[in-house]
Amino acid sequence: MDHARTIAMATTLLADGRAEDVADMVEPLLTPVTAPAASTGQILLRGVLARVEATHRNHPDRALDLLPAADEVSDLCTCVRADVALWRGWAHVRRSEAVDEATQGLRLLKESQELFASICDPVGRSWALLGQAEAYDALGEYGLLHRVLDDASGLLDRLQDTQAEQWLHELRRRSPAAGPDEETPPAAGTDPSTVVDGFVAESREMQAVAETIQQIQPSQSPVLITGEGGAGKRLVARTVHATSPRADGPIKHISCDPTQAGESLEAQLFGAEGSSRPGAVQAADGGTLVIEDVDALPPSLQSSLLDLLNAEAAPTAGEADGEPADVRVVATTTADLGARVDEGRFRSALRNRLRVITLHVPPLRERRPDIPLLARHFLNQMRPEGSSLVSITQPAMEALLRYNWPGNVRQLRNEIERALVHVQSEPAPTITLDMLLNTIVEHARDHATTQPSPDPPDAILEPDRTLSDVLSRTEKAIIERVLQACDGQVTASADVLGLTRQGLYKKMKRLGVDASAFQTTSEPTPAS
Known part of the structure; x- marks a missing residue:
């Protein structure tokens, strides 16, 4: 069977939703040395992606495993590599409970955007930008989110992609306002x-x-x-x-x-x-x-x-x-x-x-739940444009939360800036406990809460408990401890745990954790 006939039949099968048959038929013909390799590669990829979409609806955790790795398509045409990076990026973002997961998806989507730009594919570029916006939303990077949404909007103004436009409007609807650079003044009641x-x-x-x-x-x-x-x-x-x-x-x-x-x-x-x-x-x-x-x-x-x-x-x-x-x-x-x-x-x-x-x-010591978000804001503000996101380990964040900050927010900013000098770019840029000032680390150790473990050390040996039981109880105890330190504020707790806000909500729902139980019952008195 020649390539032209194979492509025609594969296209018909895709229209009928028979993705498995497409993959089986096209895969043997996919070789980078043949002239129609690009077309056959795209047909195969569409078949795989159709399976990914179907799997994602029923088993989201398995969908990413079906996507080909980047090195598997490195010898194929640029459009295939761009599509793989796009879909792998979206897959990471869709299941991004952890900050690292969203960051990985963001890297792939930026790579996809560059590849689509090199082959002058505005539709692919717009979807790569929308994926980046989704990643920035998960990471709480609202300034960057609005920037890429504006770029995507400029592309979609010249295209006829109803689905992409709907996704653009959905992202704008659920994201915070862009900020002080808007041309129209904020309306009364603005947050x-x-x-x-x-x-x-x-x-x-x-x-x-x-x-x-x-x-x-x-x-x-x-x-x-x-x-x-x-x-x-x-x-x-x-x-x-x-x-x-x-x-x-x-x-x-x-x-x-x-x-x-x-x-x-x-x-x-x-x-x-x-x-x-x-x-x-x-x-x-x-x-x-x-x-x-x-x-x-x-x-x-x-x-x-x-x-x-x-x-x-x-x-x-x-x-x-x-x-x-x-x-x-x-x-x-x-x-x-x-x-x-x-x-x-x-x-x-x-x-x-x-x-x-x-x-x-x-003062900052009276509003500790703000510390993780302020630290993230300063990290994003001070990192060079285009560089990787910098994360903070949980012990380092706990030390920042325990410190009393006599210089308040200004001192926190200076400490983040000082710690950034010691961050290594490989394998992943991270601020660790040993990068903080000794006074902060010592204060954290002196004021560390000594709470008894919820289970004895040999609890994992009990015959009636599975590994899943042990991990779930440990995970729940850690989440509750961080929620208590952050006065029940979910966004601040997620930053300490290295999770996205949506990711922490999912875990809390699965583990039966109620954030309101850790919030103070007295309502704050507004300043007069």
């Missing part, structure tokens, strides 16, 4: 954690902050943000601006820290006489002015700021009367302004005007 990159609210304490930001979104009133140094007050200030009706306007930051060198604070705020450069108040017209360390504002400027807040006018340097400045003031402080007022160092009227709305950013 702050989806607006500003790095705003993490996994803990109940930060969820209370996020809820307050949602409540004040329509407001134009001044906001006072309090909290320890490095806790994230600047990020919260940016989030207040980005979720407000002023989101399209400018945001300007001014620090009152007296240790900072440069031109006078008055010139920075209101502009210098004879200078063409406007002050921060004028530059923030129509937007938000963030005054950091407002407790250090000199008494003379406290009066000027109070006048600005009361009269909504900011005279330019050298002019008695200036145009009214449409500026919303957000102030931050690490100090107790009430104590400053009692000491006579801060005007009571200004304190009262600033604290119309007050937000308190809790």
Whole structure:
């Protein structure tokens, strides 16, 4: 039977759903030296993939085993290698309970995208991009998810692939909002954690902050943000601006820290006489002015700021009367302004005007469930574009969770950056316990909980228990321990365990673990 007749018959059999017959018929003819090898290879592959799809519906765990390995098709045409990488990538992502599984699928899908691009196949490229978006969704990489969805959307605009377009819309529907780079301002009620990159609210304490930001979104009133140094007050200030009706306007930051060198604070705020450069108040017209360390504002400027807040006018340097400045003031402080007022160092009227709305950013030691997500955010932020994802071992993550972080989020970021210097790219980039500072490791050892094992050491020898029983009980005990450490927050626990969020939910359902049992019963009190 010649190749042309074989291909014609195989195509007919595929249309009838007889994938097994196609594979048996085409496989003997598949040789890379024959001219029609590409066509026969694709026919064989389609037969195999049809079996994979059928198997996946009934036995998802077996589907990946039916796909040919990459080295098995290395001598075939580019289109066959691209299809294999595409389907193997999708298979990994579909069953990606572990981070490593999703990462492996992502690598294959990127390879598939490059191969499809080399043979000018936009349909294949679009499906490779959609697979990458699925992987990024499993990994919680929402910024990268929206980027590849935009790329896929650009391709699909020129194609007629209804199934791919439906999948694109489904991914957009279930993914968080893209962030502050959107052209349209966020609507009232927008979740702050989806607006500003790095705003993490996994803990109940930060969820209370996020809820307050949602409540004040329509407001134009001044906001006072309090909290320890490095806790994230600047990020919260940016989030207040980005979720407000002023989101399209400018945001300007001014620090009152007296240790900072440069031109006078008055010139920075209101502009210098004879200078063409406007002050921060004028530059923030129509937007938000963030005054950091407002407790250090000199008494003379406290009066000027109070006048600005009361009269909504900011005279330019050298002019008695200036145009009214449409500026919303957000102030931050690490100090107790009430104590400053009692000491006579801060005007009571200004304190009262600033604290119309007050937000308190809790220290990192009081919101430990945020630590895994913050660590993942910093890892993604600092790794070079195109490089492999860096993971953190469970002992290292537990050490980060136990440490008290006197420098708060800023110190955590510095520690992640320092540990990254010691990460090796092979066999897989990973931050281990020995890469962390000794103070963090020692603190973790000193504060490690000594809990008795749920079973005696020889439990595996009991005749009435199978290996599956032992593994399930051990797996359940570990998951419950991590959930307890993370106050029942599933996303944070999944990051500690090296699982995707969906993967942990599957295991919890199988093992009968209820995350709510590990959450504190008292509801957080929103900041006022």
